[in-house]
Amino acid sequence: MTTEELARGTSRTRGDDRFVFHSWSAQGAISPLPVAGGAGAWFWDEDDNRYLDFASQLVNLNLGHQHPRLVAAIQAQAARLATVGPTFANDVRGELARLVTERAPGEAARPVSGPGADDRRWRVFFTNGGADAVENAVRLARLHTGRATVLAAYRSYHGNTTTAISLTGDPRRWPNEVAPDPHVRHFLGPYAYRSAFGARDDAEEGERALAHLREVVQLEGPGNVAAILLETIVGTNGVLIPPDGYLAGVRALCDEHGILLVTDEVMVGFGRVGEWFAVDRWGVVPDLVVFAKGVNSGYVPLGGVVIGEHVARTFDDRVFPGGLTYSGHPLACAVGVESIRVFEDDQILERVRRLGADLIGPRLREIADRHPSVGEVRGLGFFWAIELVRDQGTREPLVPFNASGPAAAPMAAVVAAIKERGVWPFVHFNRLHVAPPLVTSAADLEHGLAAIDAALDVADDHVGT
Ligand code: PLP
Numbered sequence: 001m002t003t004e005e006l007a008r009g010t011s012r013t014r015g016d017d018r019f020v021f022h023s024w025s026a027q028g029a030i031s032p033l034p035v036a037g038g039a040g041a042w043f044w045d046e047d048d049n050r051y052l053d054f055a056s057q058l059v060n061l062n063l064g065h066q067h068p069r070l071v072a073a074i075q076a077q078a079a080r081l082a083t084v085g086p087t088f089a090n091d092v093r094g095e096l097a098r099l100v101t102e103r104a105p106g107e108a109a110r111p112v113s114g115p116g117a118d119d120r121r122w123r124v125f126f127t128n129g130g131a132d133a134v135e136n137a138v139r140l141a142r143l144h145t146g147r148a149t150v151l152a153a154y155r156s157y158h159g160n161t162t163t164a165i166s167l168t169g170d171p172r173r174w175p176n177e178v179a180p181d182p183h184v185r186h187f188l189g190p191y192a193y194r195s196a197f198g199a200r201d202d203a204e205e206g207e208r209a210l211a212h213l214r215e216v217v218q219l220e221g222p223g224n225v226a227a228i229l230l231e232t233i234v235g236t237n238g239v240l241i242p243p244d245g246y247l248a249g250v251r252a253l254c255d256e257h258g259i260l261l262v263t264d265e266v267m268v269g270f271g272r273v274g275e276w277f278a279v280d281r282w283g284v285v286p287d288l289v290v291f292a293k294g295v296n297s298g299y300v301p302l303g304g305v306v307i308g309e310h311v312a313r314t315f316d317d318r319v320f321p322g323g324l325t326y327s328g329h330p331l332a333c334a335v336g337v338e339s340i341r342v343f344e345d346d347q348i349l350e351r352v353r354r355l356g357a358d359l360i361g362p363r364l365r366e367i368a369d370r371h372p373s374v375g376e377v378r379g380l381g382f383f384w385a386i387e388l389v390r391d392q393g394t395r396e397p398l399v400p401f402n403a404s405g406p407a408a409a410p411m412a413a414v415v416a417a418i419k420e421r422g423v424w425p426f427v428h429f430n431r432l433h434v435a436p437p438l439v440t441s442a443a444d445l446e447h448g449l450a451a452i453d454a455a456l457d458v459a460d461d462h463v464g465t
Contacts, residue, residue, distance in 0.1 A: 023160075024172065038065025041440040043424075051419070052448045054436050055426035059235065059267050059383075060293035062339075062348075064437035069342055070299050070335050077334035086327040093328035096336040097124040100295070103276035103340075104306050105263075106285040123312045125320075126304040126328035130266035130292035131159025133303035134229070136322050137288045138163050140307060141227035141260040143321075144314045149224045150181075151216060153189040155237040158229065158264055167229055170237050171402045187216045189230060191240050193376045193387060194395065206243030214253055222257035227288075232278040235267035236428050239378055239385035247284040260287040260311065266303065270294030271343060271438050273381035274353035281380075287311055296339045302332035352438050356381035359442055360434060363449045373398060373459035384434040386452070388414070388459050397430035398459055410462045417455035423448045 014034070022030060034046045041064050044050045056062065063070060077092060084090050101107070101122040111117045125140075127133040138150055152158065154169035165173055166181035173180075188196050190209035197208035217225055228250060234240035254261040263286040268278040271294060275281055279289070288311060292303030326332075343349065356379070364384055368374040375389035375397075388398035388411070399411045411427060418425045418432075426433040436448060 040064040040066075041437045041444050049422070051422055051424040052436070052440075052444055052451075053424050054434055054448045054452075055424055056435050056437050057298065058293070059272070059426065059433075059435045060298035062271050062294035062438045063297045063342055064439045067297070067342065067439075069338055070297060073334045073338035074299060074331055077331050081330055083326075084330055086323060086325065090328065090330055090333070092330050092333040092337055093126065096328075096333040096340075097126075099337060099340045100124050100291075100304070100306060105277050105279050105289060106283075108280070119309075121309050123307045123309065124304050125307060125322075126302065126333070127292070127324060128301045128326055128329075129159070129303040130264075130290065131161040131164040131303075132324065133266070133290045133292055133305050134158045134164040134167065134264060135161050137262050137290050137305045138167070138227060138229070139322055140288060140305065140311055140314075140320075141262060144311045145226040145258065145260060147224055147226035148183040149185060149220055150183060150227045150229055151185050151187055151213075151220070151225060152229045153231070153234070154186050155189065155191065155234055155240065156231050156264075157236045158231075159266075185216065185220055187213050189234065189240065190243055190246055191238065192243065193378070202243040203245070206246040206249070209243075210246060210249040210253070213250065217253060217257060217259070222259070225257065225259045227260040227262045228254055229262040229264060231264045231267070233268045233273065233380070233383065235383075236433075238387075238428075238431060239383055239433060241378060241380060242282070244282065247279065247282045251284050251286075254287075262286060262288040262290065264290045266290055266292045267294075268383065270339075271348050271352055271381075272383045272435070274349050274356060276349070296332060296336040299335045300329065300332035301326075302329065302336060346439075348438050352381040355442060355445065356383075359445055360384060360449070363446070364434070367449065367453045367456065370453070371456045371460055372463045373456055379434070382434075382436055382438050382440075386432045386434070386456075388430050388432070388456075390462055390465060398462060399430050401429060403429065410459065414455055414459045417458045418451055421451035421454060423451040425452070 035043055036046045037044055041053055042050055043053055043065055104122045125136055127136060142148060152167040152169060156169040158164040158167040163181040165176045166184045169186050190205045192199060192202045192205040195205050199205035199208050251261055263279050265277050269291045277289060279286060287308045289306040296302050364377040368377045373388050375387040375392055375395050377384060377386050379385060390396045390398055399408050415425060415427050426435050
């Protein structure tokens with residue numbers, strides 16, 4: 001097939017079904033939609049069916065498809081210096097590291113002049129994506145503390161490399177347990193709607209989840225624990241927003257025992273909930289922050305670890321035993337730099353906070369009031385979950401945990417009904433997530449939410465069955 005034929009995008013198969021080995025799939029059981037193009041919050045397939053991207057692909061496309069400024073930044077950098085090894089210094093890599101560190105947790109409170117204004121507090125180690133960023137954050141924490149154990153939450157996702165999948169607290173870990181990282185332990189984070197602690201409200205859930213974590217630390221031996229890793233807001237496993245005080249409590253627990261706090265901001269960083277880093281909502285400063293996805297909307301693969309200076313200093317005289325050929329790739333960094341400029345020029349963080357609070361949240365609550373299949377809606381900014389149930393009283397999920405095949409059919413029917421209306425949702429177990437690009441217009445948000453509203457009649461049919 002010639003480049004021209006590829007550009008025209010005429011064939012449905014074009015090798016995908018025969019030659020591409022896809023993620024997380026039984027290869028014979030899938031039929032991926034052939035996507036031909038996209039613009040802003042929309043993409044379309046080869047038959048010109050258009051979809052409003054309510055999943056931002058995999059919750060990475062924060063500035064939407066084909067943003068002209070991001071595309072131009074890649075083109076300009078490709079013309080200037082398309083690649084360079086990680087052992088060299090490079091201007092766009094340095095500039096992105098500066099921009100990220102200036103927006104790191106707690107930096108907004110830094111004095112603009114006087115004592116401390118110019119102190120360096122953070123550095124950035126760039127990776128190719130989220131999993132290897134998690135992997136390297138854990139490596140930094142272990143080498144810095146000289147301890148091995150890392151605690152991570154059930155109901156979490158941290159990536160698919162060996163340590164990252166071992167840290168993951170969802171069923172994607174199970175088949176990978178044939179060769180896990182042996183020093184990972186799991187704990188239960190707060191989830192008020194399905195409290196494992198018998199809590200009656202968010203505040204009680206936060207307190208009890210913290211007491212549980214404290215106990216896990218005691219039982220594992222505080223002197224053995226290198227790090228506590230958590231998603232600031234749990235993403236794929238439920239858009240679980242930590243109760244006020246929980247993250248501050250984890251920070252205090254870490255401080256008590258010399259444990260590093262590592263927050264995974266791969267899904268929620270860079271504007272998803274109207275903050276550069278979601279942890280800023282609670283005023284907590286971690287030791288290490290993992291990012292990827294939204295940093296450059298995934299136009300070129302990029303992730304990284306924002307490293308507190310006290311950890312980075314461990315490696316002033318000692319070799320950091322890690323590296324990647326494409327660490328800080330100039331194409332990825334150039335689009336990261338431009339992305340941050342677009343965020344500022346177009347006031348994206350403010351937009352996300354405003355439309356989340358004034359449009360998405362209220363509209364979803366109306367939907368919840370109308371449909372007996374909606375157990376709870378929760379979220380912030382442009383990141384929401386609709387939890388579907390068979391019974392609002394018992395909270396029995398519409399489909400069982402980890403359901404597949406016929407057991408998952410009710411969710412599949414809801415998803416099909418949404419797609420029929422030209423909206424592409426994010427779905428996980430019994431939940432629909434609303435995670436559109438942060439540039440989605442108010443009219444398109446209304447359109448997508450109306451499609452979900454209409455499609456939920458399909459879920460209502462299962463209530464009480
Ligand atoms: N951490 C979180 C919270 C994620 O949501 C993901 C991916 O979805 C990852 C880590 C892994 O990122 P990647 O797929 O870029 O390796």
